[in-house]
Amino acid sequence: MKSSLGLRLGQSLTMTPALQQAIRLLQLSSLDLQQEIEQALDSNLLLERDEGESAGEDTPAPEPAEAAAEQTAALELREDGDIPEEMPVDAAWDDVFDDLPAPARSGDDEELRDFLEANLRRSTGLHEHLLDQARVAPFDERQAQIAEFLIDAIDEEGYLRNWTELLAEIERALGAHTEEVEAVLCLVQEFDPIGVGARDLGECLRLQIEAMPARTPGAQTALRLVTEHLALVARRDVAALAKAADRPAEDIHQALTLIKALQPHPGRPFQSHESEYISPDVFVLKRNGRWTVSLNPEHMPRLRINSHYQGLIRRADTSRDQQMLKQHLQEARYFINSLEARNETLLRVAQSIVEEQRAFLDYGPEAMRPLVLRDIAEQLGIHESTVSRATANKYMLTPRGLFELKYFFSSHVQTTGGGVCSATAIQAMIKRLIAAEDPARPLSDATLSELLLKEGIQVARRTVAKYREGLGLPPSHERKPPA
Template identity: 80%
Template sequence: MKSSLGLRLGQSLTMTPALQQAIRLLQLSSLDLQQEIEQVLDSNILLERDDDDTAADSADSAAETNSPTSSSSTEDTASGSDDTPSLELREDAEIPAEMPVDADWEDVYDDLPIQPRSSDDDELRDFLEANLRRSMGLHEHLIDQARMAPFTDRQAQIAEYLIDAIDADGYLQSWSDLLQQIHARNGASPEECDAVLALVQDFDPTGVGARDLSECLRLQIEAMPARTPGAFAALKIVDDHLSLLARGDIEALARACNEPVAEVHAALTLIRTLQPHPGRPFQAHESDYITPDVFVAKRSGRWVVSLNPEHTPRLRINSHYQGLIRRADSSRDQQMLKQHLQEARYFLNSLEARNETLLRVAQSIVEEQRAFLDYGPEAMRPLVLRDIAEQLGIHESTVSRATANKYMLTPRGLFELKYFFSSHVQTTGGGVCSATAIQAMIKRMITAENPARPLSDATLSELLLKEGIQVARRTVAKYREGLGIPPSHERKPPV
């Protein structure tokens, strides 16, 4: 076997760290972008929020940022010390005025190192998944406590019946009926059930297993220290005067409880801290709060797109720290400042490129879907990512990143940008119709149907054909299921 040396020429696409950052910022959602900005602000001393309203400071900052001294100082940056991890810089590194974001990540995926997620990101994700998506339910929480309680076998069986009867709010409903059911199952007497219930009511959360609101509040008050201000008067109120409490009649409560008005005020303050529904915190409570990334409004007969200013904070380079940079100084502190300056400019350019790309893509979508904004979902046009990419002269993957997890607020509601893209179906007249428009037609037809004679999928297909849209019954069924509408036999009211 013979070894030899050879020279080979080839072309390959490479991505600078700045371009990698621009692409990564483009595909971030608004929430992830805010977190990214906060992390950069915390780690880079040369970046700061532009919250100063004085024009003089803003002008000074802009002048210092664009000054020859500042520009030349970045050209003299070195690779940096070992303990300043970030972008690797060269002495002849130059920062482009505009940061391109149009590149296909998959083309160079195998050749580029991927920055690992920080441990803070992983810990945050684990916390959210553990506390929001896999939180323990109330019944599971109570069963776990019952297994650790010093119950006899008979008491454990009664406790299981009681816990199973506790509703999602933490209450026991129809106590007398429940006693009869337990007695029929294992012959337990009301006294035995009362004794086990008293033990279950000591479980967490406090107030669980109550048979009414008065008992629920009383259990929580009794669990407090005896010297809690207002506790004695609060017990009187929740036991006998809930109607007066509901009316908020302080003087009537004071007379009924034979307590001073100040004591009643303390009792009311205490009662307001109680949980009338102890089981609520164990219910699925994850909420998705969506704020739009772009706004759409009609001005002078034209649909105009604008970015949400809350998602595009104004950042600038700190003029004080920038003024400390000296071109000829190669000390460790100077290297750190130059490194941070380069990273800050990379980030500002990447953020500006993200906003510009998102605005262009959103404006192009709006121009394509003007009919939807004017007339509704049935006027939605077929649209794919390639159409927007060809219009803007960018890569299709760039459009995909720009529309991922982004939302648009229109006069017709809040929509994800992906909503405006849909496949097309040929019409009998030789044109095309979007799948979204067909779904809107199906929904309209089902809404107007006779409840006694709901429309089948085959009938819907025939009605669509009359409107010039040829769709198979299976396709109608798929669109109907996508709308969450049950089939015709389930929509028919019971006789």
């Protein structure tokens, strides 16, 4: 084996930290980006928000009358009760003054409080709610232990999962027999909400039906359906249910209406709920006959280098503090450049999408053009992965509504005239045809395929079924009203 030394030229792409950061920021949603910015501001000394001149320089000096009023208020506070010269470090103002005035609340604070109260519901959790009922239930000490074990095993949806394993664990931990555990479970299943502690969906629905008054219309038929024919109930196959239960179709419809009103997740009302709102990343408006695109300024905070700390950096100084400042300066520059590159890429991609989908903005979903990531990448001279990252979890607000950027990309279907049609446009056509159908004679998938063919769209029946299911529309036999 002979070793030798040679020189070879080649090209390679190196993922520098700056490039990695730019790629990561590009694919973040607006909410994640705001969190990333706050984290960068908290961890980097040289990074700060660009909010213009400091408030201290622009704030005018108070007028003599205002200063006198402030001094008078301070003297009045002093006369109400003297502040002791020595106070514990953990003392509160309430410990010194008996009647402090309530803090003034601005209109913005009141609106924020009302918003949070309206959109955030903090209620007692499901486990706490069940434990409160168990404490007042007529349990002896052993039954109370079993009940607490069972309640602890109930998940957030209100179910007891993996009953066989749970039963074995209770028997091993408490030495309880199967009959004893099931007896306590029956008592727990009588707690509020009805249906809690069920081991499967059928039992959950059965518990709720059994808790209804005996004369509830359709209750007996519904109880038999959820107990013996739950799979057919899920398919809403009225004919099969009528044959299996030996009941007329009218009774089946009545029972299905009752079952539909039940709660399949009894624990869900006890979960904290906060309304989620989507803030658009891009605005699209038509001005002077042209569609214009702009970024949401709320998602583009202006950042800058802190001039004070930057002035402390000395090139020749190699001390530890200087090394830290230099590192923070480099990271701050990288972050600002990556943020600007993200905004520029997002704006270019959005502009290109709007340019391609002007017909959609003018005429609606049926005018949507086929578009794939490669089309935008070729127009902008960037990689498809960059377009994919730029459109991930980003939203565009248009006069036709709020859409995710991914919505504007769809596959195409050949038309009879030799052209292509977007899958989104076909879905809009299917939705239009179903909305205009005769309720007594709903259109089948095969009929929809024939109607689309008359409009020049050649789509197979199974493709129509796939698009219809994507729209959340039931098949024709389920859209037909009961006789």
